[in-house]
Amino acid sequence: MYTQGLDQSGQGDPGAPGEESAEQLAAFQARIDADEKIEAKDWMPEAYRQTLIRQISQHAHSEIIGMQPEGNWLTRAPTLKRKAILLAKVQDEAGHGLYLYGSAETLGVSRDQMVADLLAGKAKYSSIFNYPSLTWADIGAIGWLVDGAAIMNQIPLCRCSYGPYARAMIRICKEESFHQRQGFDIMLTMCRGTDEQKAMAQDALNRFWWPALMMFGPNDAASKHSAQSMKWKIKRFSNDELRQKFIDVTVPQAEFLGLTIPDDMLRFDEDTGHYEHSDIDWQEFFDVIAGNGPCNRQRMAKRRKAHGDGAWVREAAVAHAAKKAARSAA
Amino acid sequence: MKQQEWPLYEVFIRTRSGLSHRHVGSVHAADDDMALTNARDTYTRRKEGVSIWVVRSDRIIASDPAETSAFFDPAEDKIYRHPTFYDIPDEVENL
Numbered sequence: 001m002y003t004q005g006l007d008q009s010g011q012g013d014p015g016a017p018g019e020e021s022a023e024q025l026a027a028f029q030a031r032i033d034a035d036e037k038i039e040a041k042d043w044m045p046e047a048y049r050q051t052l053i054r055q056i057s058q059h060a061h062s063e064i065i066g067m068q069p070e071g072n073w074l075t076r077a078p079t080l081k082r083k084a085i086l087l088a089k090v091q092d093e094a095g096h097g098l099y100l101y102g103s104a105e106t107l108g109v110s111r112d113q114m115v116a117d118l119l120a121g122k123a124k125y126s127s128i129f130n131y132p133s134l135t136w137a138d139i140g141a142i143g144w145l146v147d148g149a150a151i152m153n154q155i156p157l158c159r160c161s162y163g164p165y166a167r168a169m170i171r172i173c174k175e176e177s178f179h180q181r182q183g184f185d186i187m188l189t190m191c192r193g194t195d196e197q198k199a200m201a202q203d204a205l206n207r208f209w210w211p212a213l214m215m216f217g218p219n220d221a222a223s224k225h226s227a228q229s230m231k232w233k234i235k236r237f238s239n240d241e242l243r244q245k246f247i248d249v250t251v252p253q254a255e256f257l258g259l260t261i262p263d264d265m266l267r268f269d270e271d272t273g274h275y276e277h278s279d280i281d282w283q284e285f286f287d288v289i290a291g292n293g294p295c296n297r298q299r300m301a302k303r304r305k306a307h308g309d310g311a312w313v314r315e316a317a318v319a320h321a322a323k324k325a326a327r328s329a330a
Numbered sequence: 331m332k333q334q335e336w337p338l339y340e341v342f343i344r345t346r347s348g349l350s351h352r353h354v355g356s357v358h359a360a361d362d363d364m365a366l367t368n369a370r371d372t373y374t375r376r377k378e379g380v381s382i383w384v385v386r387s388d389r390i391i392a393s394d395p396a397e398t399s400a401f402f403d404p405a406e407d408k409i410y411r412h413p414t415f416y417d418i419p420d421e422v423e424n425l
Binding site for chain 1: 334335336338355356357358360361364371372375376392394395396
Protein backbone atom coordinates (compact mmCIF):
# COMPACT_ATOMS: atom_id res chain seq x y z
CA MET A 1 0.00 0.00 0.00
CA TYR A 2 0.99 3.53 -0.25
CA THR A 3 0.60 4.77 3.28
CA GLN A 4 3.86 3.84 4.79
CA GLY A 5 3.47 5.50 8.16
CA LEU A 6 4.00 8.86 6.56
CA ASP A 7 2.34 10.41 9.57
CA GLN A 8 5.82 9.95 11.02
CA SER A 9 6.62 13.39 9.84
CA GLY A 10 4.61 14.66 12.75
CA GLN A 11 1.93 16.56 10.90
CA GLY A 12 -1.65 16.16 11.90
CA ASP A 13 -1.65 13.98 14.95
CA PRO A 14 -4.91 12.08 15.40
CA GLY A 15 -7.77 14.28 16.51
CA ALA A 16 -8.29 15.22 20.11
CA PRO A 17 -10.47 12.89 22.15
CA GLY A 18 -12.95 15.74 22.60
CA GLU A 19 -16.33 14.85 24.03
CA GLU A 20 -15.91 11.12 23.79
CA SER A 21 -16.89 9.21 26.91
CA ALA A 22 -15.11 6.11 28.17
CA GLU A 23 -18.34 4.15 27.56
CA GLN A 24 -18.52 5.21 23.92
CA LEU A 25 -14.88 4.32 23.35
CA ALA A 26 -15.28 0.95 25.05
CA ALA A 27 -18.43 0.16 23.05
CA PHE A 28 -16.61 1.07 19.85
CA GLN A 29 -13.62 -1.12 20.70
CA ALA A 30 -16.02 -3.96 21.54
CA ARG A 31 -17.51 -3.73 18.04
CA ILE A 32 -14.02 -3.84 16.54
CA ASP A 33 -13.03 -6.77 18.75
CA ALA A 34 -16.17 -8.63 17.63
CA ASP A 35 -15.00 -8.12 14.01
CA GLU A 36 -17.95 -5.91 13.19
CA LYS A 37 -17.43 -3.51 10.32
CA ILE A 38 -17.74 0.20 11.00
CA GLU A 39 -19.86 1.99 8.41
CA ALA A 40 -19.88 5.58 7.26
CA LYS A 41 -22.49 7.12 9.56
CA ASP A 42 -21.69 5.01 12.62
CA TRP A 43 -20.31 6.65 15.71
CA MET A 44 -16.53 6.48 15.77
CA PRO A 45 -13.78 8.10 17.83
CA GLU A 46 -12.43 11.25 16.20
CA ALA A 47 -8.93 9.79 16.19
CA TYR A 48 -10.16 6.74 14.25
CA ARG A 49 -11.81 9.02 11.71
CA GLN A 50 -8.72 11.21 11.34
CA THR A 51 -6.38 8.23 11.06
CA LEU A 52 -8.50 6.81 8.26
CA ILE A 53 -8.87 10.11 6.44
CA ARG A 54 -5.11 10.53 6.50
CA GLN A 55 -4.36 6.97 5.44
CA ILE A 56 -7.01 6.72 2.71
CA SER A 57 -6.27 10.14 1.25
CA GLN A 58 -2.51 9.43 1.20
CA HIS A 59 -3.31 6.20 -0.54
CA ALA A 60 -5.53 8.00 -3.09
CA HIS A 61 -2.87 10.66 -3.74
CA SER A 62 -0.31 7.90 -4.30
CA GLU A 63 -2.48 6.32 -6.99
CA ILE A 64 -2.83 9.67 -8.75
CA ILE A 65 0.84 10.66 -8.53
CA GLY A 66 1.73 7.06 -9.40
CA MET A 67 0.31 7.65 -12.88
CA GLN A 68 3.27 9.88 -13.69
CA PRO A 69 6.23 7.48 -13.76
CA GLU A 70 4.16 5.09 -15.88
CA GLY A 71 2.62 7.75 -18.07
CA ASN A 72 6.17 8.78 -18.87
CA TRP A 73 6.47 5.69 -21.13
CA LEU A 74 3.05 5.70 -22.78
CA THR A 75 4.25 7.31 -25.98
CA ARG A 76 7.43 5.23 -26.05
CA ALA A 77 6.10 1.75 -25.34
CA PRO A 78 7.90 -0.74 -27.63
CA THR A 79 4.76 -2.12 -29.31
CA LEU A 80 1.15 -1.10 -29.79
CA LYS A 81 0.07 -3.99 -27.58
CA ARG A 82 2.37 -2.87 -24.75
CA LYS A 83 1.08 0.65 -25.17
CA ALA A 84 -2.57 -0.40 -24.95
CA ILE A 85 -1.81 -2.47 -21.83
CA LEU A 86 0.08 0.36 -20.16
CA LEU A 87 -2.72 2.77 -20.98
CA ALA A 88 -5.21 0.42 -19.33
CA LYS A 89 -2.96 0.18 -16.30
CA VAL A 90 -2.59 3.94 -15.95
CA GLN A 91 -6.36 4.27 -16.28
CA ASP A 92 -6.72 1.73 -13.47
CA GLU A 93 -4.49 3.87 -11.25
CA ALA A 94 -6.83 6.80 -11.81
CA GLY A 95 -9.75 4.52 -11.01
CA HIS A 96 -8.07 3.40 -7.78
CA GLY A 97 -7.55 7.00 -6.81
CA LEU A 98 -11.24 7.65 -7.38
CA TYR A 99 -12.41 4.62 -5.36
CA LEU A 100 -10.21 5.79 -2.52
CA TYR A 101 -11.22 9.45 -2.61
CA GLY A 102 -14.81 8.17 -2.61
CA SER A 103 -14.29 6.05 0.46
CA ALA A 104 -12.47 8.86 2.29
CA GLU A 105 -15.39 11.17 1.48
CA THR A 106 -17.70 8.92 3.49
CA LEU A 107 -15.73 10.11 6.54
CA GLY A 108 -16.83 13.68 5.99
CA VAL A 109 -13.96 15.24 4.03
CA SER A 110 -14.56 16.45 0.46
CA ARG A 111 -12.51 15.32 -2.51
CA ASP A 112 -11.78 18.92 -3.42
CA GLN A 113 -10.37 19.46 0.05
CA MET A 114 -8.13 16.41 -0.21
CA VAL A 115 -6.91 17.46 -3.65
CA ALA A 116 -6.28 20.98 -2.36
CA ASP A 117 -4.20 19.53 0.50
CA LEU A 118 -2.12 17.52 -1.95
CA LEU A 119 -1.53 20.48 -4.25
CA ALA A 120 -0.63 22.69 -1.31
CA GLY A 121 1.99 20.15 -0.24
CA LYS A 122 0.15 19.47 3.02
CA ALA A 123 -0.70 15.87 2.18
CA LYS A 124 1.79 13.08 1.54
CA TYR A 125 1.96 10.28 -0.97
CA SER A 126 4.14 7.18 -1.18
CA SER A 127 7.89 7.73 -1.39
CA ILE A 128 8.17 5.27 -4.28
CA PHE A 129 6.68 7.63 -6.84
CA ASN A 130 9.47 10.10 -6.36
CA TYR A 131 11.87 7.88 -8.26
CA PRO A 132 12.24 8.33 -12.01
CA SER A 133 11.31 5.77 -14.67
CA LEU A 134 14.39 6.02 -16.86
CA THR A 135 13.98 3.06 -19.20
CA TRP A 136 11.23 0.78 -20.47
CA ALA A 137 12.53 -1.89 -18.08
CA ASP A 138 11.51 0.41 -15.22
CA ILE A 139 7.89 -0.08 -16.27
CA GLY A 140 8.48 -3.79 -15.81
CA ALA A 141 10.16 -3.29 -12.44
CA ILE A 142 7.41 -0.97 -11.26
CA GLY A 143 4.69 -3.48 -12.11
CA TRP A 144 6.57 -6.42 -10.67
CA LEU A 145 8.04 -4.83 -7.53
CA VAL A 146 6.00 -1.74 -6.75
CA ASP A 147 2.63 -3.27 -7.51
CA GLY A 148 3.85 -6.48 -5.90
CA ALA A 149 4.69 -4.64 -2.69
CA ALA A 150 1.39 -2.79 -2.91
CA ILE A 151 -0.55 -6.06 -3.16
CA MET A 152 1.29 -7.48 -0.17
CA ASN A 153 0.29 -4.44 1.80
CA GLN A 154 -3.24 -4.12 0.47
CA ILE A 155 -4.56 -7.65 0.82
CA PRO A 156 -4.84 -7.37 4.62
CA LEU A 157 -6.60 -4.03 4.11
CA CYS A 158 -9.47 -5.88 2.45
CA ARG A 159 -10.31 -6.94 6.02
CA CYS A 160 -9.90 -3.45 7.48
CA SER A 161 -12.50 -2.54 10.11
CA TYR A 162 -13.82 0.39 8.09
CA GLY A 163 -16.33 -0.99 5.58
CA PRO A 164 -16.03 1.53 2.72
CA TYR A 165 -12.21 1.30 2.75
CA ALA A 166 -12.25 -2.50 2.90
CA ARG A 167 -14.65 -2.67 -0.05
CA ALA A 168 -12.53 -0.28 -2.13
CA MET A 169 -9.48 -2.40 -1.36
CA ILE A 170 -11.17 -5.58 -2.58
CA ARG A 171 -11.73 -3.96 -5.99
CA ILE A 172 -8.21 -2.58 -6.07
CA CYS A 173 -6.54 -5.87 -5.18
CA LYS A 174 -8.32 -7.66 -8.02
CA GLU A 175 -6.97 -5.11 -10.47
CA GLU A 176 -3.45 -4.91 -9.00
CA SER A 177 -2.92 -8.53 -9.82
CA PHE A 178 -3.08 -7.67 -13.53
CA HIS A 179 -0.59 -4.85 -12.89
CA GLN A 180 1.93 -7.09 -11.22
CA ARG A 181 1.72 -9.74 -13.91
CA GLN A 182 2.10 -7.28 -16.74
CA GLY A 183 5.24 -5.99 -14.99
CA PHE A 184 6.67 -9.47 -14.58
CA ASP A 185 5.82 -10.19 -18.21
CA ILE A 186 7.91 -7.20 -19.31
CA MET A 187 10.82 -8.33 -17.12
CA LEU A 188 10.56 -11.89 -18.42
CA THR A 189 10.56 -10.75 -22.03
CA MET A 190 13.60 -8.56 -21.46
CA CYS A 191 15.46 -11.24 -19.53
CA ARG A 192 14.91 -13.65 -22.42
CA GLY A 193 16.04 -11.02 -24.91
CA THR A 194 19.47 -9.70 -25.84
CA ASP A 195 22.26 -9.18 -23.31
CA GLU A 196 21.60 -5.50 -23.52
CA GLN A 197 17.92 -5.96 -22.70
CA LYS A 198 18.75 -8.23 -19.79
CA ALA A 199 21.21 -5.64 -18.51
CA MET A 200 18.43 -3.06 -18.63
CA ALA A 201 16.19 -5.34 -16.56
CA GLN A 202 19.00 -5.81 -14.01
CA ASP A 203 19.57 -2.08 -13.86
CA ALA A 204 15.88 -1.46 -13.22
CA LEU A 205 15.89 -4.04 -10.41
CA ASN A 206 19.01 -2.42 -8.94
CA ARG A 207 17.33 0.95 -8.78
CA PHE A 208 13.85 -0.18 -7.62
CA TRP A 209 14.69 -2.91 -5.10
CA TRP A 210 15.48 -0.73 -2.09
CA PRO A 211 12.80 1.89 -2.76
CA ALA A 212 10.28 -0.96 -3.08
CA LEU A 213 11.30 -2.30 0.35
CA MET A 214 10.86 1.18 1.79
CA MET A 215 7.24 1.18 0.62
CA PHE A 216 6.34 -0.87 3.70
CA GLY A 217 7.27 2.04 5.90
CA PRO A 218 9.73 2.39 8.79
CA ASN A 219 10.89 -0.50 10.96
CA ASP A 220 8.33 -1.59 13.53
CA ALA A 221 10.35 -0.04 16.34
CA ALA A 222 10.16 3.36 14.62
CA SER A 223 6.53 3.13 13.52
CA LYS A 224 4.69 5.19 16.08
CA HIS A 225 1.03 4.85 15.05
CA SER A 226 1.14 1.14 14.31
CA ALA A 227 -0.06 -0.16 17.66
CA GLN A 228 -3.23 1.92 17.67
CA SER A 229 -3.98 1.05 14.03
CA MET A 230 -3.59 -2.63 14.86
CA LYS A 231 -5.94 -2.30 17.83
CA TRP A 232 -8.52 -0.68 15.57
CA LYS A 233 -7.95 -3.37 12.93
CA ILE A 234 -7.11 -0.78 10.31
CA LYS A 235 -3.80 -2.54 10.04
CA ARG A 236 -3.41 -6.30 10.43
CA PHE A 237 0.31 -6.93 10.06
CA SER A 238 3.35 -4.87 11.00
CA ASN A 239 5.55 -3.12 8.43
CA ASP A 240 8.42 -5.53 8.99
CA GLU A 241 6.22 -8.62 8.74
CA LEU A 242 4.86 -7.50 5.37
CA ARG A 243 8.30 -6.48 4.11
CA GLN A 244 9.71 -9.89 5.02
CA LYS A 245 6.84 -11.63 3.26
CA PHE A 246 7.49 -9.56 0.16
CA ILE A 247 11.19 -10.40 0.16
CA ASP A 248 10.49 -14.09 0.68
CA VAL A 249 8.20 -14.32 -2.33
CA THR A 250 10.15 -11.99 -4.62
CA VAL A 251 13.67 -13.39 -4.34
CA PRO A 252 12.76 -16.70 -6.05
CA GLN A 253 11.03 -14.71 -8.81
CA ALA A 254 14.24 -12.75 -9.39
CA GLU A 255 16.16 -16.03 -9.51
CA PHE A 256 13.73 -17.33 -12.12
CA LEU A 257 14.41 -14.25 -14.20
CA GLY A 258 18.14 -14.81 -13.79
CA LEU A 259 18.54 -11.44 -12.09
CA THR A 260 20.56 -10.62 -8.98
CA ILE A 261 19.02 -8.84 -6.00
CA PRO A 262 21.30 -5.87 -5.24
CA ASP A 263 22.11 -6.95 -1.69
CA ASP A 264 25.41 -8.69 -0.82
CA MET A 265 24.05 -9.77 2.55
CA LEU A 266 20.96 -11.47 1.16
CA ARG A 267 20.85 -15.14 2.20
CA PHE A 268 18.22 -17.73 2.96
CA ASP A 269 18.08 -18.78 6.59
CA GLU A 270 17.15 -22.47 6.70
CA ASP A 271 16.14 -22.27 10.36
CA THR A 272 13.66 -19.44 10.07
CA GLY A 273 12.62 -20.13 6.48
CA HIS A 274 13.12 -16.45 5.67
CA TYR A 275 15.64 -14.40 3.73
CA GLU A 276 17.99 -12.18 5.70
CA HIS A 277 18.92 -8.87 4.17
CA SER A 278 21.07 -5.79 4.77
CA ASP A 279 19.80 -2.82 6.69
CA ILE A 280 17.70 -0.36 4.79
CA ASP A 281 19.05 3.14 4.28
CA TRP A 282 16.38 4.95 6.26
CA GLN A 283 18.04 8.28 5.75
CA GLU A 284 17.18 8.02 2.07
CA PHE A 285 13.58 7.17 2.97
CA PHE A 286 13.17 10.12 5.29
CA ASP A 287 14.82 12.44 2.76
CA VAL A 288 12.33 11.37 0.09
CA ILE A 289 9.39 11.74 2.48
CA ALA A 290 10.64 15.19 3.42
CA GLY A 291 10.40 16.24 -0.23
CA ASN A 292 13.99 15.74 -1.32
CA GLY A 293 13.77 12.62 -3.45
CA PRO A 294 14.89 12.60 -7.09
CA CYS A 295 11.48 13.63 -8.48
CA ASN A 296 9.39 15.18 -5.68
CA ARG A 297 9.40 18.68 -7.16
CA GLN A 298 8.77 17.47 -10.68
CA ARG A 299 5.84 15.28 -9.59
CA MET A 300 4.13 18.06 -7.69
CA ALA A 301 4.76 20.63 -10.42
CA LYS A 302 3.23 18.34 -13.00
CA ARG A 303 0.17 17.59 -10.83
CA ARG A 304 -0.39 21.29 -10.15
CA LYS A 305 -0.10 22.09 -13.82
CA ALA A 306 -2.51 19.31 -14.81
CA HIS A 307 -5.00 20.49 -12.21
CA GLY A 308 -4.69 24.09 -13.34
CA ASP A 309 -4.90 23.21 -17.03
CA GLY A 310 -8.08 21.23 -16.36
CA ALA A 311 -9.84 24.02 -14.49
CA TRP A 312 -11.65 25.40 -17.54
CA VAL A 313 -13.03 21.94 -18.33
CA ARG A 314 -14.46 21.58 -14.84
CA GLU A 315 -15.93 25.07 -15.00
CA ALA A 316 -17.39 24.50 -18.46
CA ALA A 317 -19.03 21.26 -17.30
CA VAL A 318 -20.71 23.08 -14.41
CA ALA A 319 -21.87 25.89 -16.72
CA HIS A 320 -23.19 23.36 -19.23
CA ALA A 321 -25.08 21.48 -16.51
CA ALA A 322 -26.63 24.71 -15.24
CA LYS A 323 -27.68 25.72 -18.75
CA LYS A 324 -29.21 22.33 -19.43
CA ALA A 325 -31.09 22.39 -16.14
CA ALA A 326 -32.42 25.88 -16.87
CA ARG A 327 -33.54 24.81 -20.33
CA SER A 328 -35.40 21.76 -19.10
CA ALA A 329 -37.05 23.83 -16.35
CA ALA A 330 -38.29 26.37 -18.92
CA MET B 331 -13.52 32.26 -9.61
CA LYS B 332 -13.67 29.67 -6.91
CA GLN B 333 -13.98 26.17 -8.23
CA GLN B 334 -17.47 24.85 -7.67
CA GLU B 335 -17.48 21.27 -6.43
CA TRP B 336 -19.24 18.75 -8.62
CA PRO B 337 -22.10 16.99 -6.85
CA LEU B 338 -21.62 13.50 -5.47
CA TYR B 339 -23.59 10.57 -6.89
CA GLU B 340 -23.99 7.08 -5.46
CA VAL B 341 -23.52 4.28 -7.97
CA PHE B 342 -25.50 1.03 -8.15
CA ILE B 343 -24.65 -1.75 -10.58
CA ARG B 344 -26.52 -4.79 -11.85
CA THR B 345 -23.78 -7.36 -12.43
CA ARG B 346 -25.92 -9.43 -14.80
CA SER B 347 -29.59 -9.79 -15.53
CA GLY B 348 -31.38 -11.73 -12.81
CA LEU B 349 -29.55 -9.90 -10.03
CA SER B 350 -30.59 -6.68 -8.34
CA HIS B 351 -28.57 -3.48 -8.48
CA ARG B 352 -26.00 -3.18 -5.73
CA HIS B 353 -24.23 -0.17 -4.29
CA VAL B 354 -20.58 -0.06 -5.39
CA GLY B 355 -19.36 3.43 -4.49
CA SER B 356 -19.67 7.00 -5.62
CA VAL B 357 -18.55 9.43 -8.32
CA HIS B 358 -18.53 13.18 -8.76
CA ALA B 359 -20.13 14.63 -11.88
CA ALA B 360 -21.43 17.96 -13.11
CA ASP B 361 -24.75 16.45 -14.22
CA ASP B 362 -26.70 13.20 -14.44
CA ASP B 363 -25.38 12.16 -17.86
CA MET B 364 -21.80 12.66 -16.80
CA ALA B 365 -22.49 10.73 -13.61
CA LEU B 366 -23.49 7.72 -15.71
CA THR B 367 -20.43 7.82 -17.96
CA ASN B 368 -18.12 8.48 -15.01
CA ALA B 369 -19.66 5.55 -13.16
CA ARG B 370 -19.15 3.37 -16.24
CA ASP B 371 -15.49 4.37 -16.54
CA THR B 372 -14.82 4.06 -12.82
CA TYR B 373 -16.72 0.89 -11.91
CA THR B 374 -17.17 -1.23 -15.05
CA ARG B 375 -13.81 -1.24 -16.82
CA ARG B 376 -13.87 -5.04 -16.72
CA LYS B 377 -17.47 -5.66 -17.70
CA GLU B 378 -18.65 -5.70 -14.09
CA GLY B 379 -22.15 -4.66 -15.04
CA VAL B 380 -25.00 -4.62 -17.55
CA SER B 381 -26.92 -1.75 -15.96
CA ILE B 382 -26.04 1.27 -13.84
CA TRP B 383 -28.14 3.47 -11.59
CA VAL B 384 -26.78 6.75 -10.29
CA VAL B 385 -28.53 8.97 -7.78
CA ARG B 386 -27.50 12.24 -6.20
CA SER B 387 -26.14 11.36 -2.74
CA ASP B 388 -28.07 14.22 -1.17
CA ARG B 389 -31.34 12.71 -2.44
CA ILE B 390 -30.92 9.50 -0.47
CA ILE B 391 -33.00 9.17 2.67
CA ALA B 392 -31.26 6.92 5.16
CA SER B 393 -32.06 5.51 8.58
CA ASP B 394 -29.93 6.86 11.40
CA PRO B 395 -27.30 4.40 12.71
CA ALA B 396 -27.56 5.96 16.16
CA GLU B 397 -31.24 4.98 16.20
CA THR B 398 -30.75 1.49 14.83
CA SER B 399 -32.05 -0.47 17.78
CA ALA B 400 -35.11 1.74 18.34
CA PHE B 401 -35.89 1.89 14.63
CA PHE B 402 -35.80 -1.85 14.15
CA ASP B 403 -37.37 -2.59 17.52
CA PRO B 404 -40.83 -3.54 16.13
CA ALA B 405 -39.35 -6.73 14.66
CA GLU B 406 -37.46 -7.57 17.83
CA ASP B 407 -40.23 -9.48 19.67
CA LYS B 408 -41.96 -11.25 16.79
CA ILE B 409 -40.04 -14.48 16.65
CA TYR B 410 -43.28 -16.25 15.62
CA ARG B 411 -42.64 -14.84 12.15
CA HIS B 412 -39.94 -17.47 11.70
CA PRO B 413 -40.82 -21.08 10.85
CA THR B 414 -38.45 -22.34 13.54
CA PHE B 415 -40.76 -20.87 16.19
CA TYR B 416 -43.21 -23.75 15.73
CA ASP B 417 -42.66 -27.21 17.21
CA ILE B 418 -43.87 -29.81 14.76
CA PRO B 419 -43.98 -33.48 15.82
CA ASP B 420 -41.29 -35.59 14.14
CA GLU B 421 -43.90 -37.88 12.55
CA VAL B 422 -45.32 -35.06 10.48
CA GLU B 423 -43.56 -34.80 7.15
CA ASN B 424 -43.36 -32.27 4.37
CA LEU B 425 -44.16 -29.31 6.57
